[in-house]
Amino acid sequence: MKNRVLDFNGYLRKINESEEPTNEGLGNFFRKIGRGISSIASKIVNFIKEGVISLIPSGPKKGTPNIYYFSAQDGSIVDQINNLYSGTEFSKMNPVPGLNESEEFYYDDVDEARVPLEYTGEDQTVRNVGPDELEEMLGKLYRSKQRGGRAKPIFIYGAPGIGKTQIVGQAADEAGVDMINLDLQFMSPEDFLGIPKVIDIEEPEYKEGRMVSAGKGVTRSNPPKALPTDSREGKGGFIFMDEMNRANPRVLNSLMQFVQMGRIGEYQLPEGWVVVAAGNRPEDVTGSGQVAEFDFAMADRFNIVNFVPDPKKWAEWAKSKEDKLGKVFQPEIVGFVERNPELFHYLDNEKNALKFPTPRSWTDAALALRDEMLDTGAKDWKDLSTDTIFNIYSDAIGPSAAGKLKAYLDIIKRIPERDLQMIVTDPEKATPISKGPEFSNVAYGLYEMALRKAEEDNGGKATIENLYNIMKYYSMLDNLEILSWVYARIKEKYPEFAVTEDTLKEKDTPEGKMKIEAAMMVKKGMTGKGLIG
Numbered sequence: 093m094k095n096r097v098l099d100f101n102g103y104l105r106k107i108n109e110s111e112e113p114t115n116e117g118l119g120n121f122f123r124k125i126g127r128g129i130s131s132i133a134s135k136i137v138n139f140i141k142e143g144v145i146s147l148i149p150s151g152p153k154k155g156t157p158n159i160y161y162f163s164a165q166d167g168s169i170v171d172q173i174n175n176l177y178s179g180t181e182f183s184k185m186n187p188v189p190g191l192n193e194s195e196e197f198y199y200d201d202v203d204e205a206r207v208p209l210e211y212t213g214e215d216q217t218v219r220n221v222g223p224d225e226l227e228e229m230l231g232k233l234y235r236s237k238q239r240g241g242r243a244k245p246i247f248i249y250g251a252p253g254i255g256k257t258q259i260v261g262q263a264a265d266e267a268g269v270d271m272i273n274l275d276l277q278f279m280s281p282e283d284f285l286g287i288p289k290v291i292d293i294e295e296p297e298y299k300e301g302r303m304v305s306a307g308k309g310v311t312r313s314n315p316p317k318a319l320p321t322d323s324r325e326g327k328g329g330f331i332f333m334d335e336m337n338r339a340n341p342r343v344l345n346s347l348m349q350f351v352q353m354g355r356i357g358e359y360q361l362p363e364g365w366v367v368v369a370a371g372n373r374p375e376d377v378t379g380s381g382q383v384a385e386f387d388f389a390m391a392d393r394f395n396i397v398n399f400v401p402d403p404k405k406w407a408e409w410a411k412s413k414e415d416k417l418g419k420v421f422q423p424e425i426v427g428f429v430e431r432n433p434e435l436f437h438y439l440d441n442e443k444n445a446l447k448f449p450t451p452r453s454w455t456d457a458a459l460a461l462r463d464e465m466l467d468t469g470a471k472d473w474k475d476l477s478t479d480t481i482f483n484i485y486s487d488a489i490g491p492s493a494a495g496k497l498k499a500y501l502d503i504i505k506r507i508p509e510r511d512l513q514m515i516v517t518d519p520e521k522a523t524p525i526s527k528g529p530e531f532s533n534v535a536y537g538l539y540e541m542a543l544r545k546a547e548e549d550n551g552g553k554a555t556i557e558n559l560y561n562i563m564k565y566y567s568m569l570d571n572l573e574i575l576s577w578v579y580a581r582i583k584e585k586y587p588e589f590a591v592t593e594d595t596l597k598e599k600d601t602p603e604g605k606m607k608i609e610a611a612m613m614v615k616k617g618m619t620g621k622g623l624i625g
Contacts, residue, residue, distance in 0.1 A: 162261065162271040164329075169261035169271050171415070218249060221397045223259060223405050229397070230263035230330070230368065237328065237366045245351055245367040247336070247394035251439060253450025254401045256370045260332045269364075270329035274318060276339035281346045283318055320362055328364020337371035344390065351393045369394065403429065403436040406451050410458070417466070421458045422473045423540040428500055429454055431536055435493045447490040457488035474505050503530055504537040516546040516558045519565035535574050539566070539581065559589050560606035567613045579614050 162169045221229070229246060237243035250256050257273065264271040297305035319331070336344070346356065351369075354361030361367075407430035413420040429436055438449045447453070461473065461484050470476050478501045485494035514522035515538075525534050539562070546558035559582050566575045583590045591611045598604035 162264070162273065164264065164268050164270050169264040170258050173257055173261045173273075218396050218398050220400050222400055222402055223255075226259055226397065226399055227263050227266070230260060231266055233366050233368075234263065234267050234269070234328075234330070237364060243366050245369065245394050247391075247396045248368065248370040248399050249373050249396065250370065250399040251437060251450070252372055253452035254399065254437060255406075255451050256399055257332065257334060259399065260330055260368055260370075264330050267327075267329075269327045270320075272318070272320065272329065272331045274331065274333045275335055276333050276343060277335040279318075279343055280340065281342045283343075319356075319359065320365055322362055326364055328362065328366070331361075331365055331367050333367065333369040335371055336369040348390065348393070351390075373398075401437070401451055403433045406430075406436070410455070417462065420455070420462060422461065423544060424473070424501070424504060424537050425458070425461075425497065427536055427540045428497060428533075431533070432496070435489075435496065438493060447486075447488065449489040449493045453488045457485045460484045460488065473501070478502050478505065500530075500533055500537065503534055504541065507534075507538060507541065512542055512545045515542045515565045516549070516554075516561050519561045519568065522565055524569060531571075532574065535566070535569065535571070536577070539578050543582075543585075554586065556589065556603045556606055559586060560610050563610040563613055572614070576614055579610065 162172045166172060226248070233243050233246060248256050248259075261271060294308040296303050320329070333347075336347075339347075350356045350361070351367055354365075354367075407426050410421045410426045410429075411423060435449050436454075437451065461481060464470070464476065464480065464484060465473065468476065473481065478498050481501060482494050482498040485497055488494075508523075511522045525531055525538065542562050542565075543554060546554035546562070550558065562582070563575070563579060566578045569575070589607055589610070591607055595604055595607050599608055
């Protein structure tokens with residue numbers, strides 16, 4: 093198709109060529125300019141819809157590739173995905189004068205997500221699934237494909253930033269195979285159909301220097317380079333088509349046969365590769381963005397589910413997340429997110445906020461905070477001002493959620509180092525937490541700080557005595573719910589602290605006695621006999 097050139101000068105010349113320089117003539121002139129510009133704008137919009145004009149992507153993905161190949165030979169697929177998406181740079185904003193003194197600003201209400209993560213549409217055929225179930229579904233899909241069985245593709249609905257790409261990466265890691273990530277919103281039909289070319293199948297015929305037959309040819313398309321040409325020793329992998337319902341309609345049309353049969357023209361998907369797609373729901377879209385509703389023909393080619401992430405699962409992952417620079421997350425902040433699930437993901441499409449909390453944005457902010465600590469030489473987040481931390485997190489999760497985080501950090505930052513030391517060594521001498529409105533938040537955050545203190549003082553691993561002292565301190569607060577939570581968290585990280593048959597065999601040893609007494613603190617509270625006997 094030829095390039096369309098919009099001749100603005102020609103439009104103006106045609107508009108003005110018959111007008112006289114009178115007031116009435118000038119009025120008509122400007123009215124015609126308005127109609128001309130409106131006509132031009134309408135043509136541009138139609139060209140965009142028809143695919144004649146391709147828009148240049150803007151925003152975070154401006155200038156980046158729309159196809160990524162993640163090879164199992166290069167290590168964990170999930171780590172490769174996280175390294176790719178964690179490249180966002182956050183501006184270091186200076187505090188706005190007077191803003192950081194406003195407690196009302198920091199406590200801006202965030203009651204519950206305006207757009208729930210669960211699928212609540214009228215079509216109840218879309219089932220909500222958690223991370224464990226979704227990963228198992230993807231694993232079964234791949235194993236079925238390997239056996240030569242039925243492997244109907246899966247389409248994953250889900251809010252932005254909840255880790256749809258990572259969950260497919262985890263399934264690829266579990267299977268030990270590669271993953272190809274196609275960002276469909278920035279792709280054109282040619283990326284799949286290939287550029288057509290003519291292949292001669294009969295040579296032209298010449299007589300006496302003149303061509304009497306031009307021969308015969310056939311038009312074929314080059315195979316799409318975005319798709320695999322082999323099955324990698326029979327293993328195959330995952331082809332993940334992201335942002336599918338934001339794709340150009342012509343791209344979707346070119347994918348119909350591929351999704352169902354793995355074919356595009358003469359291209360055939362090699363054995364062992366499975367197709368997974370994902371996209372946002374219409375209610376997840378803010379501003380001028382939009383997503384396409386699937387018609388029955390496309391929807392019938394998929395099993396469709398809605399992914400609902402679990403804040404506790406995310407917290408487990410975040411607490412153990414490390415890379416070549418060390419731990420990514422500060423445990424006190426992870427604990428804050430885990431205990432405030434309304435801040436785990438908060439999308440308000442009525443306000444059209446560009447920044448809001450998501451699992452991805454919490455991760456981005458953690459990486460930015462760590463960069464700030466490395467740049468300034470800070471050994472702990474408490475070495476930074478909470479205004480600095482607010483600015484970093486506000487850039488990623490928005491000012492409202494960042495304000496709540498700052499208010500929490502302001503409180504626990506004031507806890508003296510001496511009290512932390514006493515909690516893990518001599519809890520009866522530690523200052524108890526005051527029973528104010530922030531009691532619960534401080535108590536939970538203090539546990540993370542005390543445990544870290546115990547680990548730092550003992551070469552990275554808390555002693556049984558440290559853990560017992562932490563339990564004793566929390567029993568003195570006379571709150572069974574918090575004490576039970578602390579005991580459960582200690583046993584998660586230090587399973588050897590739990591009471592087992594082996595513990596009973598060592599009940600006369602100092603460590604055995606401490607383990608049994610810690611368990612009894614919780615048991616006595618549950619039976620109404622007090623937390624300390």
